[in-house]
Amino acid sequence: MRVAIIGGDKRMLFAARAFCDKGADVSVAGFDGLERFSGIGIMEPSEAAAWADNIVLPLPCVKDGRIVAPFSERAILPHELLSDIGEKRVFCGMKERLTPTRCRVYDYASREDFAYRNAILTAEGAIQTAMSRYEGSIFGCRALVLGMGRIGRVLSQDLSALHADVTVAARKESDRAYVEALGMTAADYSLREKYDYDLIFNTVPAMVLPADVLSRTDERTVIIDLASAPGGVDFDYARRRSLTAVHALSLPGRCAPAAAGRIIQETIINIIKEEDGEKEDNRLCDDGVVLHL
């Protein structure tokens, strides 16, 4: 199995190493300064694409019409790279950004196994950010988590495990009931109360902390916004009121690039196994044998 990792940041180098550790032949492209890397081949992008059976692109794969490659001076253009690769498999994050192509493209970032494991890294990055910005301790602090999606679930339970006093705000009644079954406090987004917390983490991609709410938070509160741009905090207002509000983006790649890279690699392996497994399943089905509940 030949894998080419093309573009991306540090995290993709760790993905390359993870493939290598599992016995794959690996090459990387799009890292200009890189001269040697753990015995992994370094190629030109087009050369790597021609050489490999499996092409791995970063998350997100494309921005401003180019493959995302912060360590490369030259532009890597998706249509040039993928125009002539035939039946090769392409793995990327945010597949919708690759203009229609005839390749077999798989989006690792849209999968549940990727998303939850990435959420774990985001939650740890959020805790690291809180620890470095907040002058108190997680133990015993009053923390509010906005949202009970993947990140909200993992983050709130991590904080609770470290003995914070956690409140989770969730819109759905079933989520709030689950929060209480986990021994935490549930809240809705009602604006009536004072926001009396040491730490506020937002995971909701909507304006959930507008000026109106921020005006009622304590001035010592540290706010960490994990929602992708533009986030859910009125940062202008926060600045005017001298509140500590951090927009913490891309935490997995920044705080735990090795783990983030390994997750990409493992998700791709899962995709390949499922594809091959499904083929096998289909074969078995011909014999009328496959039984799933």
Add this chain to the structure above:
Amino acid sequence: MRVAIIGGDKRMLFAARAFCDKGADVSVAGFDGLERFSGIGIMEPSEAAAWADNIVLPLPCVKDGRIVAPFSERAILPHELLSDIGEKRVFCGMKERLTPTRCRVYDYASREDFAYRNAILTAEGAIQTAMSRYEGSIFGCRALVLGMGRIGRVLSQDLSALHADVTVAARKESDRAYVEALGMTAADYSLREKYDYDLIFNTVPAMVLPADVLSRTDERTVIIDLASAPGGVDFDYARRRSLTAVHALSLPGRCAPAAAGRIIQETIINIIKEEDGEKEDNRLCDDGVVLHL
């Protein structure tokens, strides 16, 4: 506020006491042997229905055409009881069993706040059942939980908290990913592996442990089926193979009647508050003030 509790088991007496503790006027009916009960009035069913503003029926409310009342010799018929109560509120479990009625009927058992808290009691009852039937310890045992709904979630985390080695089988990929983010092992229902567990808990209302699967479990495995009748285990086959398989039903009422009763009372209070709150909200809305995110 006058509350009449009519029918039901021990759990409903605890619900009565919980209302009483909160300052309500309470009467109970449908408990033949009961002569005194914590200063709560004891009435005939029709008398109680006439006296009260709020009528509380058990979970399930009706079976075989009668209000469920295991402690009453005489039949309590729903249409007689509720024919002439006007605007009074009726609270019950499994509302659909009350034939069409013109009353204002609220189903506490269909609500999330009730369901999750009841799931906590079911999970504790399942652990108690396992402790009394299994000769090993929860600590270090290999436990399989089938299903990641409310009960599966709470039960698997309780077991994990007691240091069992927990595997959760779930159909949805997102549930399996969540299981792993919680530090447990995820599985699908594939029939290919050996079922090598000390304890198996089923929460899925479908035949998930048929003879075929049971034939591959260890003979020392203890199986606890929490799914409502007919359950998810081939009990006939289990008996023939001398497996320990327990169909554990109505655990909240049997293992923690006081908590189960209090949950009913608190859910009803929540329903009343929301109703009244909504009225108030509507009033506020006239002034154009209510703001929810």
Add this chain to the structure above:
Amino acid sequence: MRVAIIGGDKRMLFAARAFCDKGADVSVAGFDGLERFSGIGIMEPSEAAAWADNIVLPLPCVKDGRIVAPFSERAILPHELLSDIGEKRVFCGMKERLTPTRCRVYDYASREDFAYRNAILTAEGAIQTAMSRYEGSIFGCRALVLGMGRIGRVLSQDLSALHADVTVAARKESDRAYVEALGMTAADYSLREKYDYDLIFNTVPAMVLPADVLSRTDERTVIIDLASAPGGVDFDYARRRSLTAVHALSLPGRCAPAAAGRIIQETIINIIKEEDGEKEDNRLCDDGVVLHL
């Protein structure tokens, strides 16, 4: 390796099976009704002692001058059994009850590895007892644990893991500080406050719940005394006040005999390994090589 299990209850049969599972030759004695048992030899006590290299006695090993053997009609006398066994190893619980003997006797029950693992079983048995006697749920209950020794530590953390609201009373300031670092509430044994708890567990072998204290507990409180006889509760007073007070003894053997038996077997294996290891260590020391920090 030949192992004879002589006397004891169900737990010792599980110990026998655990030895057998690990490939030892095993025989049992002192179980009158037993005709067959998983292919393990059944012998007379003296015959078993003569046959084996390793003799295993129960916990406690001796009571009223006899080997404890509730399933045997005939008395098994320690001096008769062990008078002529030469260099054989004898493993027992509460070694001090074996009158001075020239045998090599090892007390598995006095070891830390045994004691903590047994404490886990006691804690689980205590929770099972609480679940069956208390009509509320562990989730959210107010629990008091008296003592922060092995059982107190494990039990309080188990209860806390199940989301009880746990207070631990401990005499030593360092224990109380540790309790708070674990996110629980610490208390001393001061008699000044009201004892306002749903569940009280005593682990201290001293009269810590005298009439004076019991008079200030709520009448619904369930008290579970885990301290060996005579326990730490004024049971007479509790009876007069109709309090629920349970003296729960020998929980490992009663609630989890398979685990209790396996712990005995594994502790004995540890003793043997250490003995043999030490011999090896001594040999190595001759070469001046052993380095421990």
Add this chain to the structure above:
Amino acid sequence: MRVAIIGGDKRMLFAARAFCDKGADVSVAGFDGLERFSGIGIMEPSEAAAWADNIVLPLPCVKDGRIVAPFSERAILPHELLSDIGEKRVFCGMKERLTPTRCRVYDYASREDFAYRNAILTAEGAIQTAMSRYEGSIFGCRALVLGMGRIGRVLSQDLSALHADVTVAARKESDRAYVEALGMTAADYSLREKYDYDLIFNTVPAMVLPADVLSRTDERTVIIDLASAPGGVDFDYARRRSLTAVHALSLPGRCAPAAAGRIIQETIINIIKEEDGEKEDNRLCDDGVVLHL
């Protein structure tokens, strides 16, 4: 109550604020650049000592013959400061560094309530350090904690709560047994095995990671030494082998100064209460009333 905080770092300013929040009259000294601070009086050291009833010095209180005061240009000499304070109470950390004095000196840092709460902050600081230096995630990493004292206990349980795979090395058998009862892996300090961990935390103030051991760690391992100088790691060797080894000192003051300051303030309040309580107790004792178990 008049409290003077003299010397120390940021943490002491937070201690000042914590006293102030509780209604005390507070002044600070030894912070040259400080012109205003939350309405707290700023004085010269001698002036503050004369004004206050209670004098609070930092942790450690004295170094190189001077009160530790990193934010003061001028030397504050202990004998000058405390020569003429009569019956005033002095609170400090590491009391033994104050040359014999006739004052009433209390060492807050030597108390259990301080030590465990400080250990919580150290554990959190250690996790923050690990998160910023290790490129993987805490979730799923293989972590070794050396030592099962206060910091080892809190840190290992925090790591375990974040789903790391934790091994704790402890010299005492009882500590190792406790580690296993907590669901973690116990080890001794035997040098025989390979040190195959992602993260190693040392809490033992002795050379536990000499060159010999370091030579057998993986080169990707991140080592965090929490033991006070000179620590327990052969840092020279680690540097030569390009291992990541961090000597992380004074974590509470650096990572969570607000919490560290509050702990100092609360411990001092505890000391005062106990003193006053004891006086009261003595009075009560005259009446023969005090009863403690």
